[in-house]
Amino acid sequence: MAFTARSQESRAAILTAARRRFAADGYERATVRAIAADAGIDPSMVIRYYGSKEGLFAAAVDLDLRLPDLASLPPDQVGETFVRHFLELWEGEGPGEVLTVLLRSAVTNDGAAERMRTIFATQVATALGGGEDGPTRAALVASQLLGAALCRYILRLPPIVALDVDALVADLAPTVQRYIGEPLA
């Protein structure tokens, strides 16, 4: 039952292959067989190590957003800092893949949607702190950031893809800043 050092290599190979497949195809179309083939291993081993396809998925999307401590920043820079951190997460090799997996499959798989919900209900909401309408503000921020990620990394809308990170940050930061700070309707 317990893991030994010898199998760690296979486990890791399976996990990275799973992330890549899940990211590329989404939960439903990514098959255990394809993941196993990418990892150069038998499909049955995938089940043996991770229990089921869903267990593998859960292991593949285990990510800490590592949101910075925004409370210690000058209030008027929170928006820009937050947007930049989020976008650089997406641009990165590892986290970007995990986030792609999450978003791609949260759209069709309810388990992934639940995971996304908790991530943005806990990590984002607490990072932003906030009073009684804190959750609403966090959700508005999420709507803009997830929308941007959707258009840039999933749908690949050309005008959004064409922008470099700095320009995108400059465009989005005021929006996020307003959702965090300005009074709501």
Add this chain to the structure above:
Amino acid sequence: MAFTARSQESRAAILTAARRRFAADGYERATVRAIAADAGIDPSMVIRYYGSKEGLFAAAVDLDLRLPDLASLPPDQVGETFVRHFLELWEGEGPGEVLTVLLRSAVTNDGAAERMRTIFATQVATALGGGEDGPTRAALVASQLLGAALCRYILRLPPIVALDVDALVADLAPTVQRYIGEPLA
């Protein structure tokens, strides 16, 4: 080969059932058998009428956004009008289902993504008019609106779901207004 009046009822039943199933489950998990069962008809008829599952899908996502003429509005109301129109499209029974289908499957299906791209590259961009950076502005608008739709109708983030349409319009309108009118970075 040609359609007769007698079959129109079944065709329509299949189409509405397909829209509902595609919207609820996404392309992959919506099975022809389930759609046929919902329509109270044999699965083979679905294929006979629409050729294949993909043909049925193509027929199910045939929608005109019916974007209003924004040019004739006072410039400072364009944002709010646009946001409200978009949200009410989503709230509506028929169009909302089609949009859900489109977004749900654009994330994993490349054909649907292409359809989405052209919709937001042509319909939205031309509705907003605009000069040389018009496409960029339109894409930024799309990022916020699609993000909001994603959070509200797909991921169902509670704080976004809890808002009524008026409140959401009030929160999002300034963002869209800024993307349309204010200078970009």
Add this chain to the structure above:
DNA sequence: CACGTTTGCCAACACTTGTTGGCCTACACT
């Protein structure tokens, strides 16, 4: 009324899916 066409269902096909059990090999430990 008889004809051909259309509608519809049943059964089946060929295939893919996640998952399981059996068997052999290679390692670790005493």
Add this chain to the structure above:
DNA sequence: AGTGTAGGCCAACAAGTGTTGGCAAACGTG
């Protein structure tokens, strides 16, 4: 060296998929 345990692959399963062909009944048209 001998033994127990874990790694790994093969083959197979049961279930579900989209799709096809054949056949009975209902229809519209002459």
